Amino acid sequence: MSKLKLNGVSKAYGATLALRRGDLEIAAGEVHVLMGSNGSGKSTLCKIIAGSVRPDGGEILIDGQPVTISGPQSARAQGIGIFYQELSLAGNRSVEENICLAMLPVKARMFIDRAALKARAARYIDLFTGVFGDGFAAETLVGNLRADQRQLVEIMKALASEAPILIFDEPTSALDRAQVDRFFDILRRLKRDGRGIIFISHRMDEITAIGDRVTIIRDGETIKTLNLNETDPAAVIRLMVGGAGDMPASRSSAPAVASFATGAAMTVDKLSGAGFRNVSFEVAKGEILGLGGLHGQGQSAMLRAIFGAGAITSGGIRIGGDHFDARSPRDAIRRGCAYVSGDRGRDGVIVGRPIIENVTPIHYLRDRLMIAHPRSLKEKAMPALAAMHTKFASLLHPINSLSGGNQQKVIIARWLIDRPDVLLLDDPTKGIDLSAKADLFALIRQLAADGLGILLYSSEDAELLGNANRILVFNGGSVTRELTGEDRTRYNLYQAAYEAA
């Protein structure tokens, strides 16, 4: 009998259908892998099981009995434990307290039983003896631990729930080889105890090493469940990609071919920093170089570091012929580098201020202006906004009065008054409507044709395949594949993204 069963579970956020139809069956004593690309709905599915999201429809059965999971408390009471990808630890508390946080042992109904707490925590800490590395002890404050050690604590915390059903949402992303091996040993033991385990990872080698069955989820629908020992990674990727995966990027949308005869706009040589390492490439003037791969594999970190907003530990950058090492965005802007973030709320929009003030900051800096003369600024801003087909009633209206797509157009327009040499695009179309996307890519191609070197990271494969001349696939912080010409297919992109780093 299945431990956990989901029948036709669905969830919509407003008009967006995050999960169309989720069917999932977890047997006792198996590790069940959930696979799907970014935004396919697997996080929503996990959140529904863990009780942090309430489904709109469908039914959930535990041990054959229909249940309602009304919240995280209720999920725990019904025997579901979860490892949160974004971690759920209290930084100012010790390792042992964090492990026991969900169920603190109490004596006399009000005091924490320190001895019992220590003993309970020790059971789970001991599981990882020998692999947690320097500076790890039961009494250490979690805030003082390294990323991998924090992740181990979160694993211990999930294990301490002793729940019959355990969900691990990307538990291994920061762990080293030995830590992963130890964790897998523990999972195998739990399997023998008859627990049901849901496991999410983007590493194909881990999935084949630990998984028994895999369920593939695509566009909010669970497509198929396979036995992992009867299938191969290629077949799994093909299911994730869907029908048109093998077709090369369509010829009609192929962008202008860059020629290195015009010279390199930017050269990056063995660049390493926080979140990326040993990245080398060259962008020609007039080229759109795509950065692909799963979310958070170092693409954004590298783009921000080039722009002076992140740490670079070694390596070199040159723009044109000149050595380029921006200490701050201010420095980078002065030297002809531009950066557009997809997170406009954080990095772009100056909330509550007029559109005109959101278009002009780069112009102020590059022209070293002191006085903001409204008429001359308007003359500069209007063509820049018009190039993006930005819709607005007045330059003096606050930027928040615009739609998301138009806000992003304003943010991009600020780079068009004084043209940069290199444009860094960090998932620039996140959360904007289709027509705005079309306008944006028309402009990006125009800018490339005008001779800018463009780096484009996008979480949407279609945008990369349709616009980039070459695609560098990032995996675990470094470039693992370069796709050019006929190789630029959705299938190859997925395969490179999911293979072991």
Place this chain on the structure above:
Amino acid sequence: MNVAISFLKKPLVIALLLIVALLYLGEGLSPGFASADQILRLLIVASLLGIVAAGQNVVILGGREGIDLSVGGVVSLSAIIAGNVMNGADGGILPAVLACLAAGAFFGLLNGLGVTLLRIPPLVMTLGMLGVLQGLLVVIRNGIPSGRAAPGLSAFVTQPLVLGIPGIIWLWIAVGLFMAFMLSRTVFGHRIYAIGSNEHAAYMAGVPVRRMRIGLFMISGMFAAVAGLCLLGYSGSSFANVGEQYMLSSIIAVVFGGTSLAGGKGGYTGTMAGALLLVILQGILTTVNIDESGRQMVFGATLLLLMLFYGRGRAMRA
């Protein structure tokens, strides 16, 4: 109708209506309260507060919980420095002005460095600075005489200069024009709003956030120093903690004028109305014989009331 309501809801309009209402009230309580002479005197006092509030205003606009609690200390220090430098002689006015501006800029610089480099919250940093300044005042007082205002300075503050209006009021008008120009027509002004609205976005757009913030605290220090100098001219000689009252009242004036304590929203015109309003309120409290401690209580309650009023407005818009 809706237009009328939203017009009436503007902080500046509310403040102006309140000013008229309070003047009527004052006249009713004590005939002569709203006479031309009295209004001129109220305007002189409001000028002093308004100049301090100009600095407070830019620090608050810059956001990240920006606030300058040390303005009162700088006002007192500046009054003492000015009194000792000029010591009753007109020839000493210019050196006194320079010395006061330098002192204000110096303590503003310290505030700015503490907030940016040491990442001390402005509330704590400037409160600490206020403590330091108060201690410093005690030390100075025991060492040197408090000094006297030059006749020229006293005349500038208290006697009619042009069109029967004293110089200090003209100075305040000049400060108002300067602030309006700075905030709306200079790159520096636009950047103040930018860092106040979204500091990180401003940083990514090349705004030198730290330098800006240090600059704002220096401006605040210098405005407080100018006010201290003028205060000496107003009272003739400086006395202990002459500027103490300006900490709370400068903040109230800014908030009254519609500048958000969260930063990035507001301007100086409203602050000017706020300063005038507070001074009139203070005058009324004096006429009905409420002493200094009572006035402080009323002021504190006013600030809390304002926060309730504006704080709720912001939550609803967000």
